[in-house]
Amino acid sequence: MTTSYVATAGEDTSTPSGKPPTSDRSRAEARLGQKLVAPAIILMLLVTAFPMLRAIYLSTFNYSLTAPDDREFIGLNNYITALTDPLFWQTTGITVLYMVVTVAVELVIGFGFAMVMHRIIFARGVIRTSILIPYGIITVVSGFAWQFAFSYQNGFVNDWLPFIDSTFNWFGETTPAVIAIMVSEIWKTTPFMSLLLLAGLAQVSEDMIEAAKVDGATWWQRLWKVILPNMRAAIMVAVLFRALDAYRIFDNIFVMTAGAQKTESISFLTYRQTIEQFQLGIGSALSVLLFISVVLIAFLIVKLFRVDLAQARQEG
Amino acid sequence: MHLSARPQRRGRRRARLRKGLATAATLTLGSALLAACSEASATPTLNWYINPDGVDTLTALAAECSTDDYNIEVQLLPSSATDQRTQLARRLAAEDSSTDLMSLDPVFVPEFANAGWLVEVPEEVASELADGGDVLAGPLDTVTWEDKIYAIPQWANTQVLWYRKSLAEAAGLDMTQPVTWEQIIDAAADNNGTVGVQANRYEGYTVWLNAMILGAGGDVVSDTEAGKDASVDIDSEAGRKAAEIVEKLVDSPAAQSDLTVANEGTVLGQMFPPDPEAPGGAGEFMVNWTFVYKNYEPNPDANDFTEEQFSDLGWARYPRTVEDTPSAPPLGGIDIGVGAYSEHPEFAMEAAQCVTTAEAQTQLAVTDGLMPSRASAYDAPELTEAYPADLLDLFQTSVDEGGPRPKSAYYSLISSAIQARWHSPMSVDPESTPEESAKYLKDVLEGKALL
Numbered sequence: 001m002t003t004s005y006v007a008t009a010g011e012d013t014s015t016p017s018g019k020p021p022t023s024d025r026s027r028a029e030a031r032l033g034q035k036l037v038a039p040a041i042i043l044m045l046l047v048t049a050f051p052m053l054r055a056i057y058l059s060t061f062n063y064s065l066t067a068p069d070d071r072e073f074i075g076l077n078n079y080i081t082a083l084t085d086p087l088f089w090q091t092t093g094i095t096v097l098y099m100v101v102t103v104a105v106e107l108v109i110g111f112g113f114a115m116v117m118h119r120i121i122f123a124r125g126v127i128r129t130s131i132l133i134p135y136g137i138i139t140v141v142s143g144f145a146w147q148f149a150f151s152y153q154n155g156f157v158n159d160w161l162p163f164i165d166s167t168f169n170w171f172g173e174t175t176p177a178v179i180a181i182m183v184s185e186i187w188k189t190t191p192f193m194s195l196l197l198l199a200g201l202a203q204v205s206e207d208m209i210e211a212a213k214v215d216g217a218t219w220w221q222r223l224w225k226v227i228l229p230n231m232r233a234a235i236m237v238a239v240l241f242r243a244l245d246a247y248r249i250f251d252n253i254f255v256m257t258a259g260a261q262k263t264e265s266i267s268f269l270t271y272r273q274t275i276e277q278f279q280l281g282i283g284s285a286l287s288v289l290l291f292i293s294v295v296l297i298a299f300l301i302v303k304l305f306r307v308d309l310a311q312a313r314q315e316g
Numbered sequence: 317m318h319l320s321a322r323p324q325r326r327g328r329r330r331a332r333l334r335k336g337l338a339t340a341a342t343l344t345l346g347s348a349l350l351a352a353c354s355e356a357s358a359t360p361t362l363n364w365y366i367n368p369d370g371v372d373t374l375t376a377l378a379a380e381c382s383t384d385d386y387n388i389e390v391q392l393l394p395s396s397a398t399d400q401r402t403q404l405a406r407r408l409a410a411e412d413s414s415t416d417l418m419s420l421d422p423v424f425v426p427e428f429a430n431a432g433w434l435v436e437v438p439e440e441v442a443s444e445l446a447d448g449g450d451v452l453a454g455p456l457d458t459v460t461w462e463d464k465i466y467a468i469p470q471w472a473n474t475q476v477l478w479y480r481k482s483l484a485e486a487a488g489l490d491m492t493q494p495v496t497w498e499q500i501i502d503a504a505a506d507n508n509g510t511v512g513v514q515a516n517r518y519e520g521y522t523v524w525l526n527a528m529i530l531g532a533g534g535d536v537v538s539d540t541e542a543g544k545d546a547s548v549d550i551d552s553e554a555g556r557k558a559a560e561i562v563e564k565l566v567d568s569p570a571a572q573s574d575l576t577v578a579n580e581g582t583v584l585g586q587m588f589p590p591d592p593e594a595p596g597g598a599g600e601f602m603v604n605w606t607f608v609y610k611n612y613e614p615n616p617d618a619n620d621f622t623e624e625q626f627s628d629l630g631w632a633r634y635p636r637t638v639e640d641t642p643s644a645p646p647l648g649g650i651d652i653g654v655g656a657y658s659e660h661p662e663f664a665m666e667a668a669q670c671v672t673t674a675e676a677q678t679q680l681a682v683t684d685g686l687m688p689s690r691a692s693a694y695d696a697p698e699l700t701e702a703y704p705a706d707l708l709d710l711f712q713t714s715v716d717e718g719g720p721r722p723k724s725a726y727y728s729l730i731s732s733a734i735q736a737r738w739h740s741p742m743s744v745d746p747e748s749t750p751e752e753s754a755k756y757l758k759d760v761l762e763g764k765a766l767l
Contacts, residue, residue: 062763065431066725066728087765275402
């Protein structure tokens with residue numbers, strides 16, 4: 001049986017490194033914990049690390065699935081090909097545009113929705129549910145719905161917008177097609193953003209808001225000086241989640257334009273190389289580059305918001 | 317007493333209900349397992365992945381060709397050729413044992429055979445097909461890869477020139493003689509007509525470009541069995557000639573307003589426009605597949621075409637690219653392949669032979685307008701009754717003398733690379749497009765450019 005280490009008053013419990021010494025019991029607990037999580041970690045490694053390592057391995061080959069005999073080791077050439085190809089940078093540019101615009105718009109509208117859901121007094125359930133409905137719809141379905149809506153043959157968008165000609169083809173050129181895709185994306189995922197922001201809003205102390213009110217702060221001042229600073233971690237999580245999601249945009253493009261009119265995202269380019277053309281080598285290289293970009297974006301967002309993630313999880 | 321008895325009764329009832337449900341579940345599961353076991357030990361089911369053309373006829377054919385040894389069940393593939401290829405390839409790459417029979421677009425055969433996804437047709441069947449057999453030369457060529465036969469042609473598709481007789485007459489064109497692209501573009505432009513082609517960014521556009529290049533005596537690529545090292549020939553006189561025709565059509569009033577997104581379906585509507593005075597109202601010259609005849613044939617259940625309109629429909633051989641060289645009508649159709657990972661390859665091969673007989677092909681042609689790949693089927697009385705003799709003759713000649721798309725394990729790359737540089741038709745320039753597309757195609761094949 002292990003005995004717990006109990007520090008007595010006045011006893012120095014710190015180690016030379018400044019950390020409290022570890023007791024037998026906590027060491028044993030740590031060992032037990034490791035044993036308990038080991039199966040999960042092994043499983044995680046199998047399902048996530050294996051495909052990633054496999055992709056890295058495949059990316060060093062010029063390899064088409066339909067010509068297995070022509071497979072050839074080419075080192076980092078696939079990466080050089082991708083990074084020097086204008087198509088890669090064009091799709092990366094359009095993907096960043098999708099990400100920045102949709103996340104910015106969703107943040108503003110999502111915050112508005114979160115405020116409504118937080119403060120609403122009457123018909124609370126109905127209003128909250130109504131706001132969340134789009135998120136419950138499968139992206140492919142919402143993509144089709146918006147494609148029909150923007151269609152100049154049977155859609156309603158042209159009729160509803162007085163400054164648009166009724167025969168205007170939204171999917172005929174890059175700019176309107178990108179706008180249509182963004183509208184669909186924003187409609188679909190704003191509720192998710194608002195849900196995350198609602199959680200953050202609920203954590204802002206009412207006492208602080210009341211105190212600010214007593215001190216004579218206006219609604220606008222309360223929002224900027226009290227509410228938003230206290231929601232920084234929640235906003236960071238919301239922006240991070242949505243930005244990573246938006247950078248991987250695929251379904252709406254697949255349904256609405258199939259990548260035509262230069263609306264293709266980096267995920268779509270990767271899909272086309274790997275699944276449509278069976279070019280496993282260059283497709284894997286693009287997947288690895290996509291993965292690196294996602295990690296980079298996550299790192300940048302965490303840095304930008306200067307949030308200690310451990311603190312955000314209330315572990316500090 | 318009363319109050320405490322109620323929960324007890326409810327508890328007993330719940331226990332009985334649970335017991336009953338458990339018994340029912342056990343029985344259901346047991347019987348399902350027994351059924352599955354007995355089915356597995358009894359007649360195997362062969363899955364036949366079909367494309368959505370003539371589904372009812374093919375379903376009936378699957379039933380007819382089922383025997384005491386196996387049942388054939390049809391599974392529907394998506395409608396676009398690209399999606400069909402992707403779905404089948406995904407199954408085969410995963411070594412799916414339930415993919416027994418496949419309806420393959422001819423351009424997939426070399427790719428799938430090269431990947432080892434198709435069972436080679438046994439010697440005796442192959443020699444029956446190849447050595448003086450009944451199968452027409454064009455379709456036979458599509459199933460041959462590296463001197464071996466990997467599939468059995470089921471139906472053969474080809475494109476012909478469909479036109480309004482009144483429009484050709486107004487232009488003074490003698491349609492009994494071969495016509496060129498230039499002639500029909502001028503004829504349509506001068507007589508308030510249009511020219512219908514497939515110029516959306518998809519496989520149909522490659523079909524059109526390939527046919528024009530072959531028609532000028534050139535080709536897109538040659539030595540395709542060298543795989544990635546195939547010779548890229550599109551930067552040639554033939555390539556430039558094809559580009560000139562695209563440019564001429566784009567610059568002509570004969571171009572249809574939706575040219576850049578036109579496909580086989582959209583061009584159909586331009587044959588009999590409601591207002592003859594409106595732009596393009598005189599109808600069109602249109603290159604399209606064999607189904608067009610059945611499409612315009614008056615049928616109160618399916619369309620509004622009149623006998624008068626139908627009698628104004630004419631057909632001729634695919635237009636020439638250059639005046640002195642016979643055209644190479646595009647070839648399509650369906651070949652039946654047997655999956656390499658099928659658990660019953662012998663049964664599947666037997667079934668493939670059954671669904672490709674001359675009788676089966678006649679049935680498909682009569683009911684669905686899908687033309688036979690066997691010469692004898694063209695003489696079947698049902699077919700000669702359903703189609704005019706000269707049209708049947710035209711179909712047969714076009715199939716027999718048609719020009720295939722490149723036979724390559726990299727066909728999909730080739731086709732997509734061409735579309736990437738030749739689309740939109742508005743951007744085609746005879747001086748630069750063939751050269752740029754050849755360079756790009758080479759880079760794509762060598763893995764030096766993204767597609």
